[in-house]
Amino acid sequence: MAADVASTRTLVSPAAAPPSSVAAFWSAFRENRGAVIGAAVAILIALAAVFAGVVAPHSPLEQFRQAVKAPPIWDQRGTWTYVLGTDGLGRDILSRLIYGARVSLFIGLAVVVVSFGLGILLGLAAAFNSVADVAVTRVMDLIMSVPDLVLAILAVAILGPSLTNTIIAVTIVFLPRYVRLVRASAMAELDKDYVVAARVSGVSGLRLAFVTVLPNCLGPLIVQATLGVSDAILEAAALGFLGLGAQPPTPEWGSMLADAREFIRSDPWIVTLPGLAILITAVSINLAGDGLRDALDPKMRRS
């Protein structure tokens, strides 16, 4: 009998509590250096946008006539008054970039929030109702058959260029992604045993859709939403560059670039800086989004 006792003792390994899902997620995310840097930069940009009034040295609209096209600080003639120089109308570029972050992030977040919400509604409707499915899928296919920017251009051409209409146009363009994603993952979940169990125990309708199924589809959605912010920012900046976005004098990065085109030869920094701002924002959000995806997807986690 002694052996039996001994074997029970050795067989039962100290039950290490499995790490909580948040902790597991965080440790997986933290390991990805790019993702952490991306998230940090994105947060910094967001903070600058929120506190633009405090951070920005000047008003984004004030025209310093005495200092038109002042060079940035790394130029010999640069001064600390205008750290990144001024544009063709003598507006401080740094301040415009900081306020521009506000515009761009607002567009990005607004587009994602609206298309995320609509996407969940339409996607779940399609997954749970076959009539809605046909209608929603057809319309989404239709939207997707027109190239992104062309569709956005069409929408702005109809609605007229403005900040709000930029958001509407970009939302229309990006909506199908969310709808399809929600629909596909909800449909995949519907076949699973826990949904069947919930149905058997009498859960139905909206409760089944939103309480039982939806939380299990959120992972890929959150990733898509994160990456969607940067896509929306890029798309809105492209519209701005074409003169179809936020109208002057709004400090929007895309339109700042468009305004600066004439200085491409004489004062390259006026062209370089807004684009760099767009690029850095998009890269940092994408890095964070990629890290999020890897951390949320257990298959991608190295064991």
Next chain:
Amino acid sequence: MPLLDIRNLSVSFATRAGRFTAVDGIDLSVEPREIVAIVGESGSGKSVAMLAVMGLLPWTATVTADRMAFDGKDLLTLNARARRRIVGRDMAMIFQEPMSSLNPCFTVGFQIGEMLAAHSGLGRAARKARAIELLAQVGIPEPERRLKAYPHQLSGGMSQRVMIAMAISCRPKLLIADEPTTALDVTIQAQILDLLMTLRQDTDVGLVLITHDMGVVAEVAERVTVQYAGRQVEANTTAELFADRHHPYTEALLAALPERAHARRLPAIPGVVPGQFDRPPACVFEPRCAFHFDLCRSVKPTHAGPELGRALCHIPLVQGKPTPSRVTAPVRASVPARASAPGDAA
């Protein structure tokens, strides 16, 4: 001279949690025409050892051995190019999952022809003729038509036949079969085993059969080595092994066969094969062993003599009863209070 001669082969993998030794000092020799079975549970490192022989391990693996020779050539010192000339031609391997082992993008004919092109000087027409001949040899009906088939158009049994045809296409001296029947239906399993036996008859190929199925071993193998957690715990001829097991693990393994069980309930081996983090320090089987005692936790056992099946145990069994400890020196020879026999351990 044995066809394949392995002494003290170890394979370890670099993992994030440090080195993991998947194969720990195993020996194996295969004579021409001989069928040797390697038996063990999943995770016992039996496939890894053979992949090391074939040179198919990923770059994270480190292979060490005192000797690893095939057909008189030292595989440890051979450069990659020279090794590729042997692999596939003289030494071939078939795998557990026939369906996923064939490339879905290429026809059966292409995949067999490619092997012939790599290792023989045959021309296009000759390769095609040989491929048809091979498919016929492994019992595939309408071989000409099957040449144009893609793997997804074949059943599991057919795919394994194609894999075998491919493996024997260059008349290898050694064929390594890694659980060739595990993924197949029971009726097909017997057919594939028969096919392998016939091939041995017709082509003089030596065969290493990796399996966890003692029934298969009894049926086809001439010699058996038993692996547990990366170590070789017993090696013997099939006849002697089935007559008398010397390692408690082998004993328990056989006792767990339904057809050999006498008790009302099927005896199972308690616990699971230790993984990377819970390997016992001394004897790897100690936590699950019905006969273990103090020594098993402190001193690594060594191999017993061939008369005891080279059992890796301090107290090799004879007729199901432990012999006095082989370790005499620092530890008092305390033969353990005999635990309940595996048969009624449940």
Next chain:
Amino acid sequence: MIRFFLKRLALTVPTFVALTFLVFVAIRLVPGDPVEVRTGEHGITPERLALLRHQLGLDQPVWQQFLHYASGLLHGDFGTSLSTSGNVLNEFLTLFPATIELSVMAMLFAIVLGLPMGVFAAVKRGSWYDQVLMGLSVTGYSMPIFWWGLLLIMLVAERWGLAPVSGRLDLIRFDYDQVTGFMLIDSLLSGEDGAFLDALHHLMLPAIVLGTIPLAVIARMTRSSMLEVLSEDYVRTARAKGLSPFRVVGLHALRNALIPVVTVVGLMTGTLLAGAVLTETIFSWPGVGHWLIESISRRDYPALQGGILLISAVVILVNLVVDLVYGIINPRIMHGR
């Protein structure tokens, strides 16, 4: 194969009809009087307005107007441009070769560089090369290409003088008739010395700019697809055959890894055409993207309507072709049930 093609083709018809309707309705939603929108005339007298209304069929019910428009499309009548009074379809077809030429070059650039980069990164995963490449890839697909284009013009064209700033050909040096509309082909046909190289030279920067995002996506996609495939059983089988690493990776693995990459390349055609709008604007490239933007700024709605329809039709067709190619490279689809 042919049945597969016809089935897919039949599926695109309803999409196209719906698209026609969508664009038709969308253009009607443009604020302002429809007559003004259609004719571009302002301050029209009521009599003339009534006349024009009748001429344009605007006094008919909407569904009749749509049928009229749709039947016009079937006869190749995509409307008349307000700014040039030319046939929209003709204008589109004149400009389209320039866009195709640019897009094809951009895609070639992306594929020729992206595939080997991705394969190499997968084979050497975790190495510094892999990490640098993945970093560049994120930068690439986050790139605001209108800025990237300006940056390259600023550096490569202006500062270093390595490439022309805009256009398709040095019109001062070369003068010949356009035969096909494809400058690379026409320059060869013209027989003029150096014309081909000059056309290529003009194509270089725009193609790089337009190809940047596809390059990043292809490299990344190839890498992850390759990583997945490299751990497949059949790759081990290929190595067990004693094949050279080059053949194992470049044939057995790559052939399978290409399947998702081809899909992505196909899906990117739409992105590419959208990108062409920006690229053509930056480089004053006389293609349909440039034309579309000009139509908007001139409020030339018939041209815009026709142009969007035609571009979307091209995208739908390209997607169809991609499906076919997909069927060819993936035998499971062709022979599947």
